[in-house]
Amino acid sequence: MTTQTLAAASDAGARAAIAAPPPEPEPRRRSADQVLGVTVAAAGLTLTALGLVLGHPPRPFPWGVALLAGLFSFATRRFGIPLPGKGFTSFVIGSAAAGVAALGWAPGSAVAAVALFLGDFLLRRRPLRSALVTAGHLAFACVLAGLYYAQAGGAWGAAAARPANAGPLVLLLLLVPLFANLTFYLQVRLAPASRWVDPAMTFRWEAAVIGLALPLAASGLVLVYGDFEPATRALLTGAWLGLTALAYWLVRQGVRGEGLMLVQRLSRAIGARPELTHAFAEIQGLTNLLVPWTEMGISAYDPAADEFVVLMDTAAPGPTGMRVPARRGLPAVALALGAAVAAQGV
Numbered sequence: 001m002t003t004q005t006l007a008a009a010s011d012a013g014a015r016a017a018i019a020a021p022p023p024e025p026e027p028r029r030r031s032a033d034q035v036l037g038v039t040v041a042a043a044g045l046t047l048t049a050l051g052l053v054l055g056h057p058p059r060p061f062p063w064g065v066a067l068l069a070g071l072f073s074f075a076t077r078r079f080g081i082p083l084p085g086k087g088f089t090s091f092v093i094g095s096a097a098a099g100v101a102a103l104g105w106a107p108g109s110a111v112a113a114v115a116l117f118l119g120d121f122l123l124r125r126r127p128l129r130s131a132l133v134t135a136g137h138l139a140f141a142c143v144l145a146g147l148y149y150a151q152a153g154g155a156w157g158a159a160a161a162r163p164a165n166a167g168p169l170v171l172l173l174l175l176v177p178l179f180a181n182l183t184f185y186l187q188v189r190l191a192p193a194s195r196w197v198d199p200a201m202t203f204r205w206e207a208a209v210i211g212l213a214l215p216l217a218a219s220g221l222v223l224v225y226g227d228f229e230p231a232t233r234a235l236l237t238g239a240w241l242g243l244t245a246l247a248y249w250l251v252r253q254g255v256r257g258e259g260l261m262l263v264q265r266l267s268r269a270i271g272a273r274p275e276l277t278h279a280f281a282e283i284q285g286l287t288n289l290l291v292p293w294t295e296m297g298i299s300a301y302d303p304a305a306d307e308f309v310v311l312m313d314t315a316a317p318g319p320t321g322m323r324v325p326a327r328r329g330l331p332a333v334a335l336a337l338g339a340a341v342a343a344q345g346v
Helices: 002-019 032-054 063-078 092-103 105-123 128-151 157-161 163-190 192-196 199-225 230-271 276-288 329-337
Strands: 297-302 307-313 323-325
Touching (some): 032 105, 063 092, 063 105, 092 105, 092 128, 128 163, 163 199, 199 230
16 A cells, blocks of 8 residues: 555656646846947947937038948958957958048948948858947947047048148047947956957057058048049059058968967977876967867877877866767867868857
């Protein structure tokens, strides 16, 4: 009788457990960097929209100049420079600042934001939300810099390229990257994935790109609005495009060289010590600067068994000593090619 009662109770409990609905997942909380990014982007896009509705854009509106500024901002995302880790830089700051001076703070901000969004979404294949947030950050910087520029007595359109406007124009060209980088580095500082970005290296290359982009932006304004003969304008345009291409090539080569130096340091860290366990922390730090990673492990290939043996791993608890077939998954591809491979979204 007791056995039957226990069995019946056990069976009822099993049925109740099966019938019970699964627990509801906990609501996903946004991290501080996500809140900051969305807030800054929303403020930038809202202020831009208000400026377009309530402001006074130039009449007639210079659609040709707006199209030119938008095309350059769009192209900068295609010809951006990926930095080691998750960093990325481009010359969009220069074209955005020039667009603000040429069109006014609200139209210039709108053109820069739309062009950057389309470039990131269509050319860089960034997620929709990420592209919107990045565009909003740029809009926020352009709006604030444009308002300061207006308060300083800055001129718009053709008057922006005149020598009398040199002081306010320099202020605008400095404020756009300043505001854009302030919000960017604050977000990087708050982000859980900040270890994937080397702030010092990113800042160094951002400063180099800004130092090249701003003179190109100022000279581009003079080229668009200056009173030149057609032949002279064509010659100056060719020279300007050549200097732009040279600046892009120099930065790209420099970034590639720094990446190779990091790879060399990583190779030395691996080969300098007889025991890899002594160098694992240094290997993790150097790898952070080259590629994003969540967990990392080092394995040795056992040719007799055709398997990889895990030597160390960051996973807790680490599967040290575990054997993995060498002819399956990414290890098989790397072994067949004799080179490093990377997969995204796995």
